[in-house]
Amino acid sequence: MMNRMRILAIETSCDETAIAMVEASGGIRAPRFKVLKNLVASQIPVHRPFGGVVPGLAKREHLKNLPILYRQILGKSQVAKRALNLKNDSRLAISAIRNVDLVAVTVGPGLEPALWTGITFAKELANELKVKGSKLKVAGTNHLEGHLYSFLLPQKNTSRVALPMSQTFPAIALLVSGGHTELLLMKSLTKWKKLGATRDDAAGEAFDKVARMLGLPYPGGPEIEKIAQKGNPAAINFPRPMLNQKNYDFSFSGLKTAVFYRLRDMKHATSDMEKTGIAASFQAAVIDVLVQKTIRAAQEFKAKSVILCGGVAMNRALRASLKLKIKSLKLNFLVPDFAYNTDNAAMIAAAAYINAMTKKKYKLEARGDLDI
Ligand code: KG4
Ligand code: ZN
Numbered sequence: 001m002m003n004r005m006r007i008l009a010i011e012t013s014c015d016e017t018a019i020a021m022v023e024a025s026g027g028i029r030a031p032r033f034k035v036l037k038n039l040v041a042s043q044i045p046v047h048r049p050f051g052g053v054v055p056g057l058a059k060r061e062h063l064k065n066l067p068i069l070y071r072q073i074l075g076k077s078q079v080a081k082r083a084l085n086l087k088n089d090s091r092l093a094i095s096a097i098r099n100v101d102l103v104a105v106t107v108g109p110g111l112e113p114a115l116w117t118g119i120t121f122a123k124e125l126a127n128e129l130k131v132k133g134s135k136l137k138v139a140g141t142n143h144l145e146g147h148l149y150s151f152l153l154p155q156k157n158t159s160r161v162a163l164p165m166s167q168t169f170p171a172i173a174l175l176v177s178g179g180h181t182e183l184l185l186m187k188s189l190t191k192w193k194k195l196g197a198t199r200d201d202a203a204g205e206a207f208d209k210v211a212r213m214l215g216l217p218y219p220g221g222p223e224i225e226k227i228a229q230k231g232n233p234a235a236i237n238f239p240r241p242m243l244n245q246k247n248y249d250f251s252f253s254g255l256k257t258a259v260f261y262r263l264r265d266m267k268h269a270t271s272d273m274e275k276t277g278i279a280a281s282f283q284a285a286v287i288d289v290l291v292q293k294t295i296r297a298a299q300e301f302k303a304k305s306v307i308l309c310g311g312v313a314m315n316r317a318l319r320a321s322l323k324l325k326i327k328s329l330k331l332n333f334l335v336p337d338f339a340y341n342t343d344n345a346a347m348i349a350a351a352a353y354i355n356a357m358t359k360k361k362y363k364l365e366a367r368g369d370l371d372i
Contacts, residue, residue: 003027005101005356008073008125009349010066012118013110013143014178015043015053016342017065019073021100022349028189028357029165031350033153037073038339038346041065044219051218052208055111062117070125100129100136104345104352107140107362108370109179115366123364139352140362144182144372146347147175147309149189149354150336153346163305163332165189171334172303174294174322175372177310178204178219182372183248183294185301190358194372195297196248203286204312206252210259210282214275224279225315231276233284236262240289248297255285287318295325305332311342 004025011018018041023034043061047053105122108115119140126136165188173184173192181198201209204221211220216227238258241251259282263270270278298306306326312318313335326333340347355361362370 003357005353006099007102007104007349007352008100009104009141009345009352010118010122011106011143011146011343011345011348012062012066012114012121013106013108014114014343015047015058015061016344017041017043017062017069018343018345018348019066019069020345020349021073022346022353024349024353028354031152031189031354031357033346033350033353035153035346038344039069039072040344041069048218051212053111055113058111059113059117062114066117066121070121102139102352102356103129103136104139104141104348105364106143106146106348107365108367109143110366110368112366112368115368119364119366138364139356140364141348141352141355142362142370142372143343143348144175144180144370145351145355147177148173148184148307148372149350150309150340150344150347151307151334152350153336153340155337163334167332168305168334170301170303171305171307172294172298172301173307173309174290175310176203176290176308176312176318178202178208178221178312180310180372181250181252181290183250183297184372185297185303186307189354190360192372196250196293198250198252200251200253201256203250203252203290204310206256206286207283207312209256210279213260213263214270214279219311221312221315224283225317227272227276228280228283228317231273231278231280233280235277236281238262238281238285240285243289243292248293250289250293252286255282283315283317287315287321290318291322291325294322295329298326298329298331303331305334308333308335309341313341314338 009020021037026032103126105118122138126138171186175182181203183195184192186192208220211223216223241254
């Protein structure tokens with residue numbers, strides 16, 4: 001198996017259209033990535049008036065954005081410009097991205113109509129980009145594995161190994177996004193066991209719903225974080241759901257309901273001061289549960305490192321709080337660069353590379369409920 005690969009990756013599982021070009025090498029023992037291009041067309045302004053993602057609109061936007069991003073990937077060279085019209089002269093397209101070894105595309109989990117736009121685009125591309133007569137391979141990729149492996153991606157244009165694998169595993173991975181909250185025990189880069197997951201809302205979903213109650217725009221995570229900086233995290237003692245249960249599951253819907261009752265009982269329009277207190281207290285409750293359960297797992301399973309990933313890993317208060325505990329235990333804290341927390345295609349390329357090395361395959365079919 002070829003160890004060095006240039007991967008063109010496509011991600012359309014939710015409300016970000018993303019294409020990346022990544023150079024990978026080192027195999028699974030010392031994977032190294034160089035992110036040549038990492039383009040994300042955010043649909044946030046399109047969905048914002050609706051307070052959440054509208055699947056039909058997401059599909060339409062992906063269809064519109066994919067060719068635009070692909071054009072940007074090709075760059076501004078004359079060859080690339082002419083190669084745009086792939087159907088008319090695919091030879092030129094080959095010369096423009098002639099070094100691509102693999103096309104990777106997210107097959108799930110996510111919104112199926114949105115996933116299909118990426119899969120269809122990837123297949124067409126691979127067909128057009130025939131190398132010596134044979135079309136390129138398309139690797140179906142799991143979005144959650146993308147998040148999980150995002151810590152391997154380097155900052156900016158550098159190429160570095162995240163950590164020697166011998167110092168990384170066993171690791172505990174906390175994957176927190178808009179759709180998922182999962183705690184994994186990783187024995188190696190490719191072997192893991194799910195320790196727990198949310199029983200209802202995902203962490204990011206709770207942020208989004210509470211933001212909506214506070215009249216903040218979608219997506220709510222960054223908005224809550226912003227106003228929480230001005231509020232007192234001890235203003236309200238919100239519940240810490242399942243904190244004292246011995247399992248590694250989570251539940252956030254009760255916490256969301258607690259915020260709802262708190263607002264209802266105020267019987268007056270919430271002032272900005274009250275809002276910041278609620279946001280800070282809610283955020284503190286979420287962080288408390290996430291951090292304590294993750295640390296407990298790290299200790300129980302004698303982890304050498306803790307990995308934090310997914311959109312909610314953008315949250316600086318969560319990063320700081322987890323980091324503090326991890327450092328006091330002298331463990332490694334592995335968290336992606338800010339560019340790779342929310343949905344992107346570079347992480348899909350990383351997952352596709354690891355899977356190519358171990359020959360792990362996914363069908364080229366949209367699977368909304370694909371698990372990790
Ligand atoms: O990973 P992601 O981009 O998409 C999914 O796979 O779901 O995660 C998006 C989620 C949203 O719920 C968003 O509110 C949350 O990540 N998020 C944050 C922050 N930035 C994004 N949550 C808390 N604090 C943030 N700064
Ligand atoms: Zn995601």
